[in-house]
Amino acid sequence: MDNDAPEVLPTKNQRRQATREKAKELRDAQRKQEKRKRVFVQGGIVVVVLAVIAGVAFILTSAIRPPAPGPMNMASDGIVIGSELEAVETPALAAGAAPVATSVDPKVPNIRIYVDYLCPVCGQFENANAEQLATWAENGTATVEYHPIAILTGRSAGSQYSLRAANAAACVANYSPNNFFAFNTLMFESQPEEGTEGHSDEDLKKIVAQAIETDAGTAPAGPVQSKVESCIDDASYKSWVQSATDRATTQAVPHSSLDKVKATPTVLVNDKQYTGSITDEKEFQAFVLSVASETYAKSSPSPSPSPSSSPSPSAPAPAQ
Template sequence: MTNGGPESSPTKNQRREATREKAKELRDAQRKRDLRNKIFLQGGLVLAIVAVVVGITFVITSAIRPPTAGPSNMASDGIVVGQQLKAAQTSAIPAGSDPKPTQIDPNVPNIRIYVDYLCPICGEFEKANSEQLATWAENGTATVEYHPIAILTGRSAGTQYSLRAANAAACVANYAPDSFFVFSTLLFDDQPEEGTEGHSDDELSAIAKTALGSGEESPGGSTLSSISKCIDDGTYKTWVQESTDRATTQPVPNSNLEKVKGTPTVLVNDKQYTGSITDPKEFQAFVLSVASETYAQSSSTATPTPTEIPAG
């Protein structure tokens, strides 16, 4: 039997020293973990604070958008189309100014339509009545006043189609007002489904080109170029947001409505149409009824009372 030397059997002091070293290593490792976690926590807090600040800044800047001038020919926040489908010429709404309601002529009913170009019910109304509306406006039997608004901006897979389409309509109103009715009709003829991306800006420009016709209204297509740039730049997006806010939060001019609650909202003079969206005969009867009632209430006797609204 051989006795063990110092190498094979650590002394009591050596074991104590080894224990101290191990404890020190554990403490150092814990301090490093604590420091790392502190850094991560502070970094996370900084990122969270930055995100909150960015969010608050976006909300504030959105809520206090600097006012901008509106498009020409939309002084009422809408464009009035009359005889030969020509638009009433008006100056632009100055930045920060209020729109001017369209004056109602008792002899010529004004059909005012608040539309969102992504709204499927608006599409149904247009498909049922656009030909009739075109006939009335072209013959001078009635005027048709379109108010493009954007209440479905968040329902186009992130592309803000409602806002972009209304901006495009404002661009056409500004640069080629007499093509507005056709442009608006084309947007509904090829209306995207709610929840899809909708037409791109290039496609909106192509629709404008079709509305303007092959001549593009001026040599070299300068009008179309101006419209395309206006669409690409989103020139009237802020105005669309402002006019949408006015329509959906303020009393509707020349009516008893507290606000526009949805689209389409259709008014004939100051009366809201609440009948069938898809029955053109019912709508025609309503227009004739309101036109006769407006004339009867007017003191004007210069023109005979309307007795017939030709069918589209």
């Protein structure tokens, strides 16, 4: 046996498949845990009361919270994922500072997605389009910008899952940004049902560990994972998530015609809202290609009398 044979590293597709398998294991464990918890719940009235209390507490604390600094790599209140699924690095927002909207490059379409990790429709959109989004971003033919917000905080049986999940996303963006896409994919592949307590903080840490393991080689796992876990324990970006959610749901969406984010997922392609089928990946693909071509045409100079041919738009190609 040759002990000097080079180690064969898993391909991206193999790592994604491993991610899906681990997500299924976590999802199955979550369902078993929720089933055990239901045995001890004495009627739905308890859940309703807890949810109402949590919602009132969230409103009260939102009204009196001080400004808080944001995570690195989320200067727009979102994280931009580009070539090789790597994040675009940006400095952290100072406490009270206004976010800086991402500028659209006519040659590289920007797909901006506002998500709540408890939102079932967000899960449907991700399940239908995650592979296509990954292909576009990985090839550098589009950027994918995720804005985690928490509009369903009061719908997780008092656990504030939406808020905790968005905080975990901010922690990953700050300490391990190049693992964000894998983390986001896992969060939706193992998404809990609305009305349940959702994942515990320990579950969220396991998802972080899986994301880092899936994209092994992008960063030293041990120190990075430890920092993300401490960030989750301390709810380091909880106040920032609340502020980002307030901005998204009460202020005009930058560079678009929307006066605010009214629901999740809100999907914008080069600042134009997608209103088609959430679960039809071909319809979404066609929309992205159409908007990309339109943006490119508007940015191109007027044709001259010269017989030279005009360039074609650098629109995303379909996933293979």
